[in-house]
Amino acid sequence: MTTPNKPAPVTPVLTKRWLSPTSWSIKTYEQLEGYTALRKALKGTPEQLVQLVKDSGLRGRGGAGFPAGIKWSFMPPNEDKPHYLVINADEGEPGTCKDIPLMMADPHSLIEGCIIASYAMRSHHCFIYVRGEALHCIRRLNAAIREAHAAGYLGENILDSGFDLEITVHAGAGAYICGEETALLDSLEGRRGQPRLKPPFPAAAGLYAAPTTVNNVETIASVPFIVNGGADWFRTMGTEKSPGPKIYSISGHVSKPGQYEAPLGTTLRELLELAGGMKDGIPLKFWTPGGSSTPMFTTEHLDVPLDFEGAAAAGSMLGTTAVMVFNETVSVPWAVMKWTQFYEHESCGKCTPCREGTYWLAGILERMVEGRGTEADIDTLLDICDNVLGRSFCALGDGAVSPITSGIKYFRDEFLALCEQNRGAYVGAHS
Template identity: 65%
Template sequence: MTDVLTPVLSRNWDQERAWKLANYERTGGYQGLKKALKSTPADLITLVKDSGLRGRGGAGFPAGMKWSFVPQDNPNPKYLVVNADESEPGTCKDMPLLMASPHTLVEGVIISSYAIGCKYAFIYVRGEVAHVIRRLQQAVREAYSAGYAGKNILGSGYDLEIVVHAGAGAYICGEETALLDSLEGRRGQPRLRPPFPAVAGLYASPTVVNNVETIASVPSIVRDGAAWFSSMGTEKSKGYTLYSLSGHVARPGQFEAPMGITLRTLLELSGGMREGHELKFWTPGGSSTPILTADDMDLPLDYEGMAGAGSMLGTKALQIFDDTTSVVRTTLRWVEFYKHESCGKCTPCREGTWWLVQMLRDFEAGKASEGDIEKMLDICDNIGGRSFCALADGAVACVTSAVKHFRSEFEQGYHTPAWELFPYGRSALFADQTQGAHA
């Protein structure tokens, strides 16, 4: 089964001190940059377009096309901003990449900046991951010392300053326009669009915002070619990507595989479900993507396959839940997160998520009333699509999909507490998690 894996981003993760510049160079590091500097920016953009690379942060927008939207005749400076504010529940791909091989991203930043013609690049990292920030800062310093960043990079005449910026720890700052506001020193809140960042982003100047994995994929495309990259994956979802498996699986972790692999195959690679249990439901891309069930295990994990199933690929955070798990309890925990992380700018999101939490707590405690399911769905209908950003849509998606697939569990919330139907201690991953849980 291991032949289905495609270690590119993760190929050096198991090597000793892989994060050091010398070790990264030994595995071909910065060869892509040297090759890129011999090309024109326009040729690099065309190369990324031809590769079919799509944004790995969740939206799946073609990266090369996004780069081409930057108006080169705009007199303002151009900026590249890397979104490393990884905080979607269940997502754990960018931080391991930055810890194991930060130079993969740094090289991608330099090549991408050269392609769009920018002189300043920012890497916005979630503030809680201090160890990742320190390692990334060290990698940037090494790149400067080696002549890969700063003035006159490798004698090409191209200059680039790279800034590693630590955020203050807000989920909303993962949204690209809220991230830009935070980077400018303001409260992180989504902006009304248009104008889009490509025209008026950071400091009202043309800006490209891409996810860590998107930019980290660029060096391999430059080094090995668009045809090599597009030979992997599916017709419309090209290349390799990192899938994060967590929850009730035997061996959770990161699996780098071609786009379009199935959950069934990933479960086989990870040793399957924990012993004695069966798959009940799962998320294809974190808690903001509609949940799927065991019936969907053979769907291709690409953008089209997930859209066809009524869900989204998102960040490819595969949260796996077995038959001991209460759907009501899980949905409540997710919506509590969205309520807490709502920036409060939009009334439907700010107030609606609060009301969803109250209702779900009643369902969990077996105190809901007849008709509450319809009332909850009506609240969802008044939240989704009525806010500046997708946070509200994510909060609604986990509720509506849970009701769609497991309506009977919510109906049981009219009379029976969820902890009686699904004792929480049974679904705990570690023994100490049962402390204080309902028995």
Template identity: 75%
Template sequence: MTFAADAGPGASLTPVLTRRWASPRSWSIETYRQLDGYQALRSALTVDPDRLIELVKNSGLRGRGGAGFPTGLKWSFLPKGGSKPHYLVINADEGEPGTCKDIPLMMADPHSLIEGCIITSYAIRAPFCAIYIRGEAVHAIRRVAAAVREAKAAGFLGRDILGSGYDLEIVVHGGAGAYICGEETALLDSLEGRRGQPRLKPPFPAVEGLYASPTVVNNVETIASVPIIVMGGSDWYRSLGTEKSPGPKIYSLSGHVTRPGQYEAPMGTTLRQLLASAGGMRDGIPLKFFTPGGSSTPIFTPEHLDVPLSFDDVAAAGSMLGTTALMCFNETVSVPWAVWKWLEFYKHESCGKCTPCREGTGWLVQILRRVVTGHGTLEDLDTMVDAAGNIAGRSFCALGDAAATPILSSFKYFRSEFEDLVTGRTPPVVDHRQLAGAH
């Protein structure tokens, strides 16, 4: 697990998170153990759980699921003592457009997740862990479940793990295919057998989570990072990436890229550097806009190619790092068309619990349909901005914000494209007769 001596944003590195992905039968416990697998667990079980929490705190690891909250700090929120058990829940409900890093990780190296789950559960004193995987990801569910069985057969799970006296059970749960279940409290409701809808907070999951007990909810990539921190130490981990966003990261490049896929690089790497590794934009057609972290993050333009892809640097530039899902669109793409497709997704996935999101996404889709078919008006554009502004910050969970983001950020950089469509300066991007047939 060594990086180049000059490791920093964009530096050449020996992969850590993805180091086993290209190995024969990388998903098997045999391959995992040949490449240092479960060595971190052996070390972790010899120290006090609170020291592990402190280690992760000191490492600066921030959640890889989108929000970037300090992981060790989240663990420390669980109340000490009390009569209720502690639980660990893994959010593997990867469903946002453009986000595609966790399923490849679970397919290629599921034992890194399992080892991370065991260490984390030990650190937070949890006897039970649930891995909630998106229902459509059938192959990932089967692979992770097989890894759990392998780990249990090898003595890394179950009762008295490695003679430590610590007991842990892990359950792999297939979700019901709803994007809203990526929201941690909706995931908990779904895991308990109820309809997936966000809960009112407070209380937060750290106080009342799964079965009303103290619960840590973490992303797949976050937990898969824990064993490498235990093996390398917090200082080593902090030497990678940036000061406020340390460590390696899996960046997902999709869209008009010559070689789309998963690219591991230190936090703070730029899209320009990632595109160089990915062979540049496909067919040589220049980049027009991109999302730094999936469809719920404000879009960027070519002027942001050199923004370091870290939580704070991206925020300072006016967007969010999110899940580092870099959807790259070339100059052939209509921005209103892309925004319309994203809004169709958010309308479909709204759980309907709150009025701003339930009603607002529907109205935005109706207006966008008029715009992309050439039947919109300038008043429609003002209405869209007003409606998006009333959804953002006023919905029950972040899905409303995610739906408003494409509208507000695209108008910031490309309002003229919307105006050209409604004034007839450019032809419709969608034939209204085809649209009528589709609906």
């Protein structure tokens, strides 16, 4: 077992087919162990598969990190109502860009994972909810589904197992809120995407009021590898509480931005080495470990293990491992303002704290960045954040305040400088 401080190098798992010629075709997929896990899974029972995923320690790769096997076990064993598996491929968080490349380069790994997971949860219809702007991705998934049908991996009596499954790809309309699982379900049913009150939870009453499990793309794409390799093999990567490989999306001021697969627990220092270091040699200033909704880190956090426990212990969240890197040329208040404008625009408006809070936060930050801020604005920002955090209907509100509170925590002097600039201009005009 590797230690959190020094993860061992990992042979590509999730990305091993990405650079193969026509990696998205079923021919390439089958040449590289494709659909062998499905044959193996269908020889076992649903209960055995759920236990295998539990034993592997696989945690949700969509941000929350909830154990996938436990989530699967919430599905009732009886089939008096249809069971549904829904794949959250909305991916709308700023900086998050791992699922769409995965579906573009290796769609069959997701499809095989869907079939195995559906079998484990006694589901006969799976939906993949893709962000509507990702048109090429939607076409590639549909083509892969047609290939899987033709090969007998989808449809009725899959591989003579008696198990039936259909997969439907649904294009969303491009709303960030639909990344929240219950808003996604409302959108999938044809309604406006807004979070639902819980309970009931989706496992009891989800899509069409039937038992439903919602999983992230990367989570489900990991399943065929676990079936083939076993739980113990999966645990040789990552850390004890956060096992397995992970796709880290590195963007911003690095020499080679892109997707980097590494064991959970890898540090930013190690990821920067993979990404060729800071672009043009300009030093690092701040970064996000998991997208714009996770509290930012600074140069002090270069050696924080990027797993679920390590990021939390350091005061942030692993999120979707969307590592956005900013050098010393970037103004923190400006970056925070841009993120806040996004959250204001994407708030669904259902609850007052988020709808009103993001509006006022964006307005104050815009005024400060223009040089018209006051010192009292900093306290006002923190006060509004305190009123939004934990009080909004869903996690969008919590995510919206993270850049602001962490930005002020680590770079208060930059916010104060905007106020001093304002005060100097005022004194000069009235002297």
